[in-house]
């Protein structure tokens with residue numbers, strides 16, 4: 001059995017969306033169901049992704065139960081990146097448990113001081129008391145890479161500028177040049193303000209359906225995910241080896257190594273693109289983030305699912321693209337890694 | 346309409362027996378401890394009971410106070426953080442760096458500086474400074 005992506009819907013990314021989380025989520029869900037030509041009554045199960053800490057309330061999925069149509073239905077909630085919710089949804093379909101599964105992820109960065117909040121996701125004995133947060137962790141990872149690579153900062157500035165240019169028309173931040181990136185203030189050296197994707201609000205929804213392998217449409221193929229140790233000092237910081245393991249699992253599930261036409265990594269920082277390319281041993285022919293990726297707007301939690309939606313749109317487009325990969329990450333400096341192969345049938 | 350709110354919740358985090366021994370040695374003796382796994386020999390700092398090989402790292406050994414700077418970063422207005430591997434340990438941990446960032450470089454030798462007044466907690470280690 002195959003898993004088809006029957007519909008995708010997105011709200012945002014937007015800067016400081018004045019709407020409530022349920023309203024933002026509802027827009028994405030309605031769009032996904034409309035695309036799939038399905039009503040709530042056709043959805044057998046729902047998988048949502050949300051993080052209490054970022055929503056400022058516990059059981060953050062309870063706030064969206066109604067708008068995702070999960071009342072009186074089996075609902076699973078994932079407190080990680082939205083791509084993991086899609087992976088769990090695909091497992092439910094593949095197992096034959098449900099025919100149609102709705103997957104929804106949301107994030108509203110404007111709710112609070114995002115980077116400051118991430119401090120609460122760190123170890124309370126050894127890390128929190130130091131005032132450390134995910135931004136500082138990213139700075140440590142970027143420095144570990146830049147220390148032996150004199151060209152790194154210039155390269156990352158060019159990557160950030162390229163993504164910002166591609167995202168300018170639909171993103172939350174204007175285009176900028178590599179010089180602008182290098183001239184912007186350091187936020188966690190060597191990271192600079194403009195080498196980080198701009199935070200945003202939004203939601204992504206997708207409808208997964210059981211399908212025959214040859215059924216026309218975009219199919220969700222091999223998937224994999226992985227967790228590295230929480231402590232940065234217990235990892236090889238200059239690699240995303242967790243992504244390498246997740247990718248190996250995805251390829252094993254997939255059965256073959258597809259020729260990737262497009263890749264949509266969840267890179268909040270330009271340096272992460274180096275780690276992504278390296279972990280997947282990406283072919284130079286694969287187009288990376290043609291729409292600017294998360295530089296159009298980084299919606300926490302929804303980021304990975306929005307990358308999946310971007311790959312689906314690319315494969316449905318007129319370019320005749322056959323296969324792509326979506327990526328999600330969560331935790332400090334890429335502790336959690338998820339990856340999914342999508343193919344046009 | 347935007348409604349302001351905030352969450353303030355006090356907690357009592359149990360450091361655990363292994364980390365408590367580390368924090369006590371830090372507070373009372375100004376020493377850094379790691380935990381050594383009898384099965385694979387790995388020395389973890391800060392000490393943890395659970396070694397990645399599956400055995401329990403039960404043996405506590407002194408590490409540092411000198412070590413190697415693995416990586417570092419500076420945040421405006423917040424100072425510098427470093428990932429430091431103490432001598433004798435196989436893992437590194439993040440703490441504050443007390444020197445001007447211009448002088449920092451990965452691979453350089455650093456030395457633990459303990460806080461003058463210590464009251465229990467990771468801040469009893471003031472941070473690391475470049476070894477002279």
Ligand SMILES: [Zn+2]
Nearest residue numbers: 382385396398
């Ligand atoms: Zn061991």
